[in-house]
Amino acid sequence: MSSSNLAVLNALDTARTQWYHATAVIIAGMGFFTDAYDLFCISAVSKLLGRLYYYDPTTGTPGKLPTNVNNAVTGVALVGTLSGQLVFGWLGDKMGRKNVYGLTLIIMAICAIGSGISFGSSAKSVIGTLCFFRFWLGFGIGGDYPLSATIMSEYANKKTRGKFIAAVFAMQGVGIIFAGLVSLILSGIFLAGYRAVPFSRDPILSTQPQADFLWRIVLMLGALPAILTYYWRTKMPETGRYTALIEGNAKKAAVDMGRVLDIDIQDEPDKLSEIKASNSYQLLSREFFDRHGYHLIGTMSTWFLLDIAFYSQNLTQKDIFPAMGLTKPAVDVSALEEVYETSLAMFIVALLGTFPGYWFTVFYIESLGRFFIQLMGFIMMSAFMLIMGIFYEDLKEHKKWLFALLYGLTFFFANFGPNSTTFVLPAELFPTRLRSTCHAFSAAAGKAGAMIGAFVVQSYTVDENVKKIKYALLTLSFTNMLGVCFTFFLSETKGKSLEEISGEDGGRNSTSTAARRLASWQGQHREVI
Numbered sequence: 001m002s003s004s005n006l007a008v009l010n011a012l013d014t015a016r017t018q019w020y021h022a023t024a025v026i027i028a029g030m031g032f033f034t035d036a037y038d039l040f041c042i043s044a045v046s047k048l049l050g051r052l053y054y055y056d057p058t059t060g061t062p063g064k065l066p067t068n069v070n071n072a073v074t075g076v077a078l079v080g081t082l083s084g085q086l087v088f089g090w091l092g093d094k095m096g097r098k099n100v101y102g103l104t105l106i107i108m109a110i111c112a113i114g115s116g117i118s119f120g121s122s123a124k125s126v127i128g129t130l131c132f133f134r135f136w137l138g139f140g141i142g143g144d145y146p147l148s149a150t151i152m153s154e155y156a157n158k159k160t161r162g163k164f165i166a167a168v169f170a171m172q173g174v175g176i177i178f179a180g181l182v183s184l185i186l187s188g189i190f191l192a193g194y195r196a197v198p199f200s201r202d203p204i205l206s207t208q209p210q211a212d213f214l215w216r217i218v219l220m221l222g223a224l225p226a227i228l229t230y231y232w233r234t235k236m237p238e239t240g241r242y243t244a245l246i247e248g249n250a251k252k253a254a255v256d257m258g259r260v261l262d263i264d265i266q267d268e269p270d271k272l273s274e275i276k277a278s279n280s281y282q283l284l285s286r287e288f289f290d291r292h293g294y295h296l297i298g299t300m301s302t303w304f305l306l307d308i309a310f311y312s313q314n315l316t317q318k319d320i321f322p323a324m325g326l327t328k329p330a331v332d333v334s335a336l337e338e339v340y341e342t343s344l345a346m347f348i349v350a351l352l353g354t355f356p357g358y359w360f361t362v363f364y365i366e367s368l369g370r371f372f373i374q375l376m377g378f379i380m381m382s383a384f385m386l387i388m389g390i391f392y393e394d395l396k397e398h399k400k401w402l403f404a405l406l407y408g409l410t411f412f413f414a415n416f417g418p419n420s421t422t423f424v425l426p427a428e429l430f431p432t433r434l435r436s437t438c439h440a441f442s443a444a445a446g447k448a449g450a451m452i453g454a455f456v457v458q459s460y461t462v463d464e465n466v467k468k469i470k471y472a473l474l475t476l477s478f479t480n481m482l483g484v485c486f487t488f489f490l491s492e493t494k495g496k497s498l499e500e501i502s503g504e505d506g507g508r509n510s511t512s513t514a515a516r517r518l519a520s521w522q523g524q525h526r527e528v529i
Contacts (some may be wrong), residue, residue: 377417
């Protein structure tokens with residue numbers, strides 16, 4: 001503990017784990033549950049949209065979304081997410097974390113419902129309306145990233161801060177599971193009422209009329225957890241760090257956090273003035289770059305590289321599943337059966353591969369550290385994708401279950417790895433008055449990578465072309481190895497207070513990066529020469 005830090009911040013750093021920590025995880029985590037459900041449920045129903053709105057009678061096969069339309073439907077929410085991250089991240093530092101925290105849920109709830117009631121008299125109008133609402137849905141989702149991470153990091157104590165931030169993010173895994181589960185249950189219900197009608201290979205007859213209700217209900221249900229969580233977000237107090245270090249109100253911070261922790265805390269206005277005076281540098285300044293430039297490069301680049309692979313995996317599952325033998329060809333199943341099979345495969349992969357990885361990070365992040373977990377995850381993802389890329393034809397034709405295992409392991413090590421740590425580290429490395437903004441920059445870089453996955457990589461897999469899928473897997477293996485390299489721009493933060501990490505406690509930030517140490521060594525080496 002730094003003796004030069006404020007009493008209210010020391011109290012937060014050393015507080016025993018108690019009910020308010022769990023409450024904060026649940027409130028923030030439900031936002032990420034909603035985020036993941038809304039972003040990934042589209043994968044379960046996008047093929048259905050093709051059957052409903054893009055059937056071409058001249059082909060004699062089930063309808064399919066054109067590549068550009070498929071990319072727009074699955075990727076437009078990512079564009080909105082990137083925009084929302086930047087806007088709400090900046091607002092979180094300027095207006096307060098709490099003041100804009102509930103607004104993100106309102107936007108998400110309205111736009112999830114709007115996505116489901118997308119209207120129009122033609123395929124173009126329905127898909128256009130859907131893309132409009134999913135853009136603004138993504139905008140609300142984007143705000144959750146910097147705000148949830150920042151709020152949780154500023155509430156937590158320093159010994160378990162990584163666990164709590166990772167637990168918030170782990171709710172993304174639960175959301176992905178429910179995206180598959182809800183689609184699975186609803187398509188199963190519709191199928192149960194349609195079993196009496198024999199399956200027809202006619203592309204029109206095989207697309208049951210209930211299918212149009214199915215995708216709308218799946219999308220609209222994303223509004224439910226957002227609505228349920230809104231009240232509790234409005235009741236959360238502003239974080240003590242924002243109140244003290246940004247608003248400059250030491251007394252209010254002491255009172256608010258004293259009430260939360262059930263202890264008496266000194267307000268120390270004189271010490272607060274000294275801390276604020278020594279930390280007045282701006283984001284676009286030489287001092288910020290000297291203190292945190294390597295960190296910002298590291299958090300932005302690693303999140304960018306990770307999301308190219310992570311979102312490519314998630315959004316192209318529906319096209320990879322047939323290659324693994326988890327789903328049947330479209331011509332052999334009805335529309336509802338195709339959704340059912342895709343949802344079942346999506347649920348199994350999420351339950352056995354995606355979900356455990358998140359919670360392994362929660363359990364081991366304080367013992368293994370953020371740096372090691374991120375490095376290990378990138379290396380393992382790269383290795384598994386390399387194997388799948390090199391031996392794709394053999395795995396696809398003769399070893400489908402081995403292919404499925406390798407595919408699941410890439411999800412496991414994405415989440416027991418950089419998908420979790422890239423969310424945690426930007427919430428810890430930067431000073432309070434810039435924390436939400438820097439997290440937003442990092443997350444937005446990630447969504448830029450996700451957009452490459454949605455608009456570029458997905459174009460290589462949507463037609464199930466063997467050579468293109470091989471090329472995509474090998475490329476993703478390479479991007480993961482780049483992630484290994486850029487991880488060395490980051491620092492280990494476990495066991496330290498936020499002010500000790502950022503240098504707000506009166507010293508310079510104590511977390512040097514491997515890249516900074518290398519630069520220092522090179523400078524000394526030149527002097528010797």
